Amino acid sequence: MSERTIRLDLSYDGTDFSGWQRQRNARSVQEELETALAALHGHPVEAIGAGRTDAGVHARMQTAHFRTDLPSIPGDRFRLALNRFLPRDIRIQESREADPDFHARYDARLRSYRYFIEPSRECPPWRARYAWHLRRRPDLGSLNAMASSLIGETDFTAFSSARDPAENRYRYVYSASWRYEDGQAVFEISANAFLWRMVRSLVGSMVEYEGEGRDPSWMREVLESRDRSRAGSTAPACGLFLWNVEYYRQPTRSSRYGDDFSD
Amino acid sequence: MSERTIRLDLSYDGTDFSGWQRQRNARSVQEELETALAALHGHPVEAIGAGRTDAGVHARMQTAHFRTDLPSIPGDRFRLALNRFLPRDIRIQESREADPDFHARYDARLRSYRYFIEPSRECPPWRARYAWHLRRRPDLGSLNAMASSLIGETDFTAFSSARDPAENRYRYVYSASWRYEDGQAVFEISANAFLWRMVRSLVGSMVEYEGEGRDPSWMREVLESRDRSRAGSTAPACGLFLWNVEYYRQPTRSSRYGDDFSD
Numbered sequence: 446m447s448e449r450t451i452r453l454d455l456s457y458d459g460t461d462f463s464g465w466q467r468q469r470n471a472r473s474v475q476e477e478l479e480t481a482l483a484a485l486h487g488h489p490v491e492a493i494g495a496g497r498t499d500a501g502v503h504a505r506m507q508t509a510h511f512r513t514d515l516p517s518i519p520g521d522r523f524r525l526a527l528n529r530f531l532p533r534d535i536r537i538q539e540s541r542e543a544d545p546d547f548h549a550r551y552d553a554r555l556r557s558y559r560y561f562i563e564p565s566r567e568c569p570p571w572r573a574r575y576a577w578h579l580r581r582r583p584d585l586g587s588l589n590a591m592a593s594s595l596i597g598e599t600d601f602t603a604f605s606s607a608r609d610p611a612e613n614r615y616r617y618v619y620s621a622s623w624r625y626e627d628g629q630a631v632f633e634i635s636a637n638a639f640l641w642r643m644v645r646s647l648v649g650s651m652v653e654y655e656g657e658g659r660d661p662s663w664m665r666e667v668l669e670s671r672d673r674s675r676a677g678s679t680a681p682a683c684g685l686f687l688w689n690v691e692y693y694r695q696p697t698r699s700s701r702y703g704d705d706f707s708d
Numbered sequence: 709m710s711e712r713t714i715r716l717d718l719s720y721d722g723t724d725f726s727g728w729q730r731q732r733n734a735r736s737v738q739e740e741l742e743t744a745l746a747a748l749h750g751h752p753v754e755a756i757g758a759g760r761t762d763a764g765v766h767a768r769m770q771t772a773h774f775r776t777d778l779p780s781i782p783g784d785r786f787r788l789a790l791n792r793f794l795p796r797d798i799r800i801q802e803s804r805e806a807d808p809d810f811h812a813r814y815d816a817r818l819r820s821y822r823y824f825i826e827p828s829r830e831c832p833p834w835r836a837r838y839a840w841h842l843r844r845r846p847d848l849g850s851l852n853a854m855a856s857s858l859i860g861e862t863d864f865t866a867f868s869s870a871r872d873p874a875e876n877r878y879r880y881v882y883s884a885s886w887r888y889e890d891g892q893a894v895f896e897i898s899a900n901a902f903l904w905r906m907v908r909s910l911v912g913s914m915v916e917y918e919g920e921g922r923d924p925s926w927m928r929e930v931l932e933s934r935d936r937s938r939a940g941s942t943a944p945a946c947g948l949f950l951w952n953v954e955y956y957r958q959p960t961r962s963s964r965y966g967d968d969f970s971d
Contacts, residue, residue, distance in 0.1 A: 570720055
């Protein structure tokens with residue numbers, strides 16, 4: 446019997462997860478999803494995600510795929526079938542049959558993240574789980590001048606972790622900008638892929654440099670130094686959302702950057 | 709020693725509360741606030757709120773007052789002092805010394821509420837606590853035509869509860885309208901005061917009538933009938949936020965509507 450490949454678009458509240466990736470003695474999104482898949486199939490099924498979000502990071506839209514030997518369920522019905530088994534903090538938004546060799550991680554063309562900062566004296570309680578509470582209102586002019594130096598193909602060593610196993614630390618950033626939305630400062634960044642904790646390191650550093658009154662050209666200097674010790678602190682996980690993952694309509698495997706830690 | 713009156717503006721996540729008002733064997737916002745006030749004062753202190761929000765209803769901005777005999781704390785420092793004793797789902801946003809006879813409920817000139825509807829097939833998990841998940845996208849044209857008939861001084865008996873002790877069921881609605889914001893349908897209404905569950909009854913009814921394809925003039929007909937059996941079902945508490953409370957700069961007690969159940 447031939448297997449089909451099913452693509453899932455899912456969202457989750459990362460608060461109570463140790464991250465996307467399955468690991469010992471910790472609750473992960475991948476594990477919950479694979480538990481639901483096993484319940485549906487009667488045997489283990491592996492789920493592969495586009496981005497390995499870190500502990501506490503949310504996903505508005507994460508993409509994953511798995512292979513199924515269940516002939517009776519149409520691709521678009523896996524959404525309902527899986528949501529019945531999944532906990533409330535994970536929801537499949539859409540499911541469909543994909544090209545047989547579709548791969549959620551390797552075929553992704555672009556990932557976007559949004560980072561939310563609540564710049565108020567006291568954090569409104571319903572925002573505390575989904576934003577970094579900063580007790581001042583950062584200046585967008587300065588932040589956007591810094592963000593503009595991220596665009597293009599750049600070596601992000603300075604904003605990556607020594608623990609990240611990636612050898613190639615160049616990433617191609619398509620867009621990076623700040624805006625105020627509904628009282629919050631929102632950073633949006635799209636790239637072909639990300640290094641581990643790269644977005645949180647960028648956000649933490651930009652906000653720190655802005656608070657210190659540094660000239661925005663400092664961002665470019667730190668990037669070019671490739672020196673991790675010059676980066677600022679890492680912004681908290683709760684403010685970060687994997688916002689979207691995009692694919693080529695015709696899947697290719699030509700990407701130079703096969704891997705993505707996405708946070 | 710003379711007592712001072714302190715005004716508090718506070719926000720809370722209503723999810724884990726039985727509502728504003730203190731009651732036996734249930735966790736209320738008023739009780740948590742009075743527990744913090746007692747810890748600070750060393751004796752019981754009563755807190756009075758502008759609106760008695762119902763179980764599960766949130767507050768972006770609720771106003772309350774209390775009288776203090778502590779001479780050493782300036783009005784604007786009660787915020788920090790109380791937040792230290794309060795649980796994370798209640799935050800004082802601002803505190804200040806008010807006119808000695810300021811009364812948070814009786815002096816309020818206007819209350820506004822916002823109701824959030826998430827009109828998607830599957831609810832994003834981080835919105836589930838703060839919106840009514842409706843599996844269709846309601847039409848704003850029809851909803852706004854219905855909302856327009858709420859404006860002015862109207863007898864809201866049809867959208868009130870038989871359990872509400874209010875004798876006078878006229879309320880003055882200043883504004884009432886729907887819009888889409890960030891993918892959600894948002895209803896905003898401002899009035900001098902509200903009857904118990906009035907906003908949720910209005911929202912549930914408008915959405916129900918719109919879904920049934922009724923002519924928007926139906927809203928006016930139901931209002932004029934004063935017949936509770938013609939109202940639709942009550943929308944869930946989680947979508948409702950007490951958004952703002954406004955006061956006269958010169959407090960008066962001339963209001964015809966001293967009481968407010970605010971939900």
